[in-house]
Amino acid sequence: MAFFLSCALLIQVWLCGGSVEVVPCTRIAHIERAHKPYLPDLSVTMKRNALRVAEVWMDEYKTNVLIAWSLPLKDHGLDIGDISERKKLREKLQCKPFKWYLDNVYPQLDSWEDLLAYGAVSNVQFSKTVYMKISFFFPPQNTYYRRNGELYIGKIKSHKYNSNRCLVDNGKSNTPALHDCKTSKEKGFNMLWDFKQGQELKNRGTKRCLEITKHDYYHLVIQECTGQAWNMQHVIHEF
Incomplete structure (x- = not known):
């Protein structure tokens, strides 16, 4: 779950005018939760969060997430909840389209358009x-x-x-x-x-x-x- 929250934040920062730097990890320690409440149903939770991120931020490339999970493009059967507020936030911030991210930030990412x-x-x-x-x-x-x-x-x-x-x-x-x-x-x-x-x-x-x-x-x-x-x-x- 935290992974997809991080991905959403990363994409949001880039598309909405900011930038993200890659820096060395701390040499002291990594902190991790002892109990992850989403683990018993990890696959569904991961898919749901991935689809939420895709629906809000990835525009015409959102289908790539369905393809990665081998889910049908229509009627995939996963309830992603209400994302209307997230879409309003993106519109309010006048964020760039996801294609800008592919062209300028991460051109190594395969778009699978073909x-x-x-x-x-x-x-x-x-x-x-x-x-x-x-x-x-x-x-x-x-x-x-x-x-x-x-x-x-x-x-x-x-x-x-x-x-x-x-x-x-x-x-x-x-x-x-x-x-x-x-x-x-x-x-x-x-x-x-x-x-x-x-x-x-x-x-x-x-x-x-x-x-x-x-x-x-x-x-x-x-x-x-x-x-x-x-x-x-x-x-x-x-x-």
Whole structure:
């Protein structure tokens, strides 16, 4: 909770005429509450506060918070409470738009304006979702499909190309690979994919497809296309 209050204060200061300096932490001690009353339901509390900050301060970029949490852009089901007074305060102070913050204060922040779809990717034929982790005790990984054909898998980082992982086909092995997106782009890896909702997911360079095979277990593979179709959970723009 304190994190989002800090974020709200930081954004408010910059947009409303002030500035924030980054200084070394004290070497004496850090003070922390022994009991955090919001911890039993931390995820809901964090989402609610993030959405409140976004609704007041982030303008057309507020959807990025929903995308980060893999929530639908409409009817996300979270009650963020009354924020009318916060909006009035912003108007009274004549604060700048959030785009000014992106352009002048934090240009390294990825705006995700070219994102077409996000969320879990499911195979139509097998009703299985893409999962590329060592442990299977967590929910399916989120994916993020960009207009240029890049397919990010896993948690996204806010900085442009900051350790985000892209799906890559090396053209030889049938095993899908995740590589650092920035490195993949610099080295010319086959990281671009052609995809339409309810159709195959085909690598633009190798013309091979992401598919599922079934023997004793289900396996995620990259192979010659057999017509398997995929759906992405949340579509932002038709493509």
